[in-house]
Amino acid sequence: MKAAIINEHGSLNNIQVDEVPTPKISSSEVLIETKYGGLNHLDLFVIPGWPGLRLPMPHILGSDGSGIIKEVGDDVTRFQAGDRVLVNPGVGCGLCDLCLSGKQNLCRKFSILGENTSGTFAEYFKIPSQNVLKIPDDYPLDLAAAAPLNFLTAWRMLVTQGNIQQGEYVLIQGASGGVATAAIQIAKYFQTKVIVTTSTQAKIEKAKELGADIVINYHETPNYSKYIFKDITRKHGVDLVIDSVGQATFNTSLKLLKTGGRLVTCGSTTGPKVDLDLRPIFWKQLQIYGSTMSNHHEFSSVMKLVLNGTFTPIIDTIFPIDEIQAAEKYLSEGKHFGKVLVQF
Ligand SMILES: [Zn+2]
Incomplete structure (x- = not known):
């Protein structure tokens, strides 16, 4: 064959x-x-x-x-x-x-x-x-x-590991790949306020079509963390970050979390090594979760919603x-x- x-x-x-x-x-x-x-x-x-x-x-x-x-x-x-x-x-x-x-x-x-x-x-x-x-x-x-891989990965990150809750601020870093397109839809399904960072105007339009509330071009807004923290969350901070970008975004993701906020990582497309300042992690009592793939229950839960047309x-x-x-x-x-x- x-x-x-x-x-x-x-x-x-x-x-x-x-x-x-x-x-x-x-x-x-x-x-x-x-x-x-x-x-x-x-x-x-x-x-x-x-x-x-x-x-x-x-x-x-x-x-x-x-x-x-x-x-x-x-x-x-x-x-x-x-x-x-x-x-x-x-x-x-x-x-x-x-x-x-x-x-x-x-x-x-x-x-x-x-x-x-x-x-x-x-x-x-x-x-x-x-x-x-x-x-x-x-x-x-x-x-x-x-x-499959995108939706099961995004579902476990947001639902099982991230414990997503209605009304929260959810930040999805570096939206372009399949996982992000799934994560935007799942986060909106749970009635959260979805903030997305991405790299081009075309991707901004597409992320908005999928339901993202705020989409930021990180090339045009290099200091986007200040904008998210002050202008969008009004100094509340983000409740949950989905970060598959790794090196380029990890510290910004941590900085943006509210006290007690959660970060879920499932990848490191820009590199796996990160210089970590531990102080905000213990001061703000942040929770950091890793996530890989899913179990059969998570897979069938999210596929039901894909196959009935809730997610595309x-x-x-x-x-x-x-x-x-x-x-x-x-x-x-x-x-x-x-x-x-x-x-x-
Ligand atoms: Zn086994």
Whole structure:
């Protein structure tokens, strides 16, 4: 079968579309014929690799995908060939205490499709059946591929870790990627006042269309923290910050929090190392949470709201699979707003 692979870690030029063997499923897995794959910032970390990441090569990229079930394992009863599905890309072992108590994303063997295991950018991919969700007949497969990782990540950040409450000031740093487009919609669903920072006029318009109350261009308003603190929150401070930007924004995010405020981090697109001044953390009794992916309960909670139309996955561009290298380069340039997809 055709797949987007790397044979070794390195630059985006290492991505190739080549023939690899079609995966064989176990009794608890399903084989899915891919219709769309979704790009994530995670791809841009996996391709160069990092110390400790040891992947069998060739490695198939891609964490998000939608498609049609081709084959089901002997023990799978919930699905049959022909079902239209999307998937939760976070896979626990399914056997340990954490998995059995519904905390799959804390499992010691937790893996993400396309990160630690073979991904979705292939004509077929396999996944445990408990990670699969049937979609309504009229729900488009491109939207289905654009939803999972962004919405499950944003839901866990805001709802589980961030404990979002109606009426709060919620700041979403660096809105352009899929997680931010999901986070804006979820934060508005909980009737909060949503403040967003982003980089271009076009992104400002799009963030507003999604419901953001205040959108700030951080290039035009370099001292945006003062503006947020004094003019927007009237010195109250922000209740909850969602920060996936890391190095470039982390200290500003902390500074903007009210006493007792919460910050949730799920990534570090500008770099992972931050100089921290501990004083505001203990003086203001701030709460800092990490967040990665979601468990099955969070996944199904947010997907219900995606599939009934409450939330809309935002697609920026769809590339044919043969142009995967150009698609990843486009993602790396940061000009997108919403999800970049590849089509099979
Ligand atoms: Zn487990």
